Amino acid sequence: MILWLLKRLLQAVLVMVAMSIIVFVGLNVIGNPVDILISPDADQAERLRVIAELGLDQPLVWQYVEFLKAALQGDLGNSYVFNQPALQVILQRMPATLELAVIAVGFATLVGLPLGLYAGLRSQSWLAKFLMAGSILGFSLPTFWIGLMLIMVFAVQLGWLPSGGRGETASLFGLQWSFLTADGWRHLLLPALNLSLFKMALIMRLTRAGVREVLPQDYIRYARARGLTEQRVISLHVLKNIMIPIVTVIGIEFGSVIAFSVVTETIFAWPGMGKLIIDSINVLDRPIIVAYLLLIVVVFVWINFAVDVVYTLLDPRVRLGQKGSAR
Amino acid sequence: MVQAKAQRDSSPLLAVRNLRTSFQVEGRWTRVLNDVSFEIGNRQTLAVVGESGSGKSVTAMSIMRLLPPATSRIEGEVLFGGRDLLKLPSEEMRRIRGGDIAMIFQETSLNPVYTIGFHMVETLRQHRNLSAAEARREAVALLDKVRIPSAASRLDDYAHQFSGGMRQRVMIAIALACNPKLLIADEPTTALDVTIQAQILQTLRDLQAEEEMSILFITHDMGVVAEMSDRTIVMYHGDAVEEGETRQIFAAPRAPYTRSLLAAVPRLGEMAESPGPSRFPVIDRATGAVVAPAASGSVPDGSAPIILQVEDLVTRFDIHGGALGGLTGRVHAVEKVSFDIREGETLSLVGESGCGKSTTGRTIMGLTSPNSGSVRMEGREVGSLGRRELRMTRRRMQMIFQDPVSSLNARMTVGTAIAEPFLVHKLGGKAQARDKVADLLERVGLRPDMANRYPHEFSGGQRQRISLARALILDPKLIIADESVSALDVSVKAQVINLMLDLQSQLKLSYLFISHDMAVVERVSHRVAVMYLGEIVEIGARAAIFGNPQHPYTRKLLSAVPVADPYQRGQRRIEVSELKSPVRAVDFVPPNREYREVSAGHWVQLADN
Incomplete structure (x- = not known):
């Protein structure tokens, strides 16, 4: 177990190093941030001054080594645009994205799982067939279009909910959160729903497939033969056995919402990390991009780690870090 | 009062009358049980026996109302203690399940993600008003x-x-x-090793006496029927074709199907007089007439050339584990195994799961590489051959497996599948392959025009015939049959064995027959090798091994086989023991074994000293 943990940590560090190199080299190839940061009519002396200030006159390898040295001390450089530490800029935006992601994934699970259970248990009923057909829409309709439709209907036509922004926030752990206020919730609802539709469809289909697979198993027949109530058979014996793929998907989706909720954040003018990264890419704000990508790697590593731990809780046959002898 | 009690005792515990079950398949109702009726008295054991698809399990599921209500219909009466179970409200029926009527299935039916304590406590608390702590104590x-x-x-x-x-x-x-009044056991010992099966059956009998239960025992194994039951129902295609006292059914079966079924059951010891392997008699299912009597197969003489020679074969598997993933032990799967097989001879490797018999077969085929030892096929050392020579040698030996479903590609017609090795080894063109496939299909008892069909269109027995045809297309001298008939129904098993014996005498084939089924082994082999923990503990002519077993393990194995004779019921006792594991420490040095020759060609391993 400890060995497994160490291996995991080493893997994470390697991924982060590889990621930073890729990003560093890649960014160096595309364009020069100086062109964007300085007004075109600045003179040559001014240009050189800025270049030297940003350290862009050094060779790439040297820039990278400098970056690594600073990074090890927790300094990922200053944003060219905001003139603040990059990490700080990102962390300021993080709560917005985090709460949106948690609510979207939570919503997808809370709705998708029961609907999937129903569709699996009563696969012949018209409601189940309707749900399955509906889930195809959840997959195939583009997020941006659904987002626009949600705004059209609920914000513009009905006027029930605001069309964008975070609304009123309250402070917790020194950070600003929308989910602590009623107005924040009103602002959260539409973007969270928009983000969760795809995941909801995914979880629903996965749950249904799992139920269909587990129901004919001997242990379910045996559980019924022991006179257990149907409710107990479903909620304990079926559910725990289908959770592994679902937990995997929830983990992956949670990560991807945090990292790539760009479209939704843009449409709903949600001041999260997704919007920040797009803006930073537009102006080639290298420290922000690098810091952001490294942070995302950390988030993914942690989610995968949590998912693996959950596996062992769900299925005792899964043993971390132990390889069976291959025959 | 006394009279009333007597009345109650004589009335059956369970009376099933005209049980009719139908399944809805693609919108149409198909009858799977036709008017099945039977009774079980108090403390009685009733066996329901039949082959796959006979409806024996459906009978049990119908009684317990465990079939999916949307796609199944159950008619008739199931009277249990005077109440018709089919008419009970579902909540009351649920309380009977696991309460008055308990069920056991194959041992793989425990939910893998919960502890056994969880299973026990939840069952106890569902039916009895116990606290969690009390339930644990009771468990x-x-x-x-x-x-x-x-x-x-x-x-x-x-x-x-x-x-x-x-x-x-x-x-x-x-x-x-x-404390159930009735226990329904649905194939509870089918997947177990024979010594373990004997222990479980004995436990069931002991507990039946202690708990005064009745048992409804569902099985396909006539030996287990004879061992366990007072009365028996024989089922065939959803009909109860015969019902009666078990002794009566074994002594004088009335229904033609029962007769054909009993004829196909190999009985330990029935071969004592016969020198070689022997075909099963063939009995027509419809009329009960003997179509072909039992007949002896060929016996190779001592001058027949040796086809396969195995010497000091050792195969081990490393086990990695622990904090650093280092070597923590080794499975000594095959340990200094030596034997030879002559042309036209069948040598059987018998033993229980984990004894290394399959690994021996796989090592000989080159599917697993040995640690040491030699395998000589027709005098040539297989291990030292180059690639091309190895391919040539491989042609001379072929393997057929237990599961013909997974060993045939579902997306290939059987004709293509059979011809494939022929074409891969470039033995001829496509036209020649086609002719040969047609010829082989006929030889294994199928029709040449079946070559265009896909595996799923065939039954298990037919698929095993196809596997045989595919093995034969390369004109091999040796066929390694790894549990090839174990998964087949009794009557199908008999047919495939008859086919294998016919092919042996026609083509002078040699077989390495790997099996755990002692009765089948007695039927098919010339010589037998008994394996235990990776080693051969006894080897010799079949008659010598079965008639004069010397090693304690051979004796134990033989005594554990259920005897298809109800008069010998419950006469043997077997001590409770577990199968040992061939996993050893890294520094384990296998002891030097010595063998004693009991009679000509009959060797037995001497006990550890």
């Missing part, structure tokens, strides 16, 4: 009752941490939780 008492060692400490273990026999004991313990 320990139940595990003690079914003789699970150090019961209290095993309560929090999961099913995969138990051996098959112990898992079945756990299931029996759970079944006993609410």
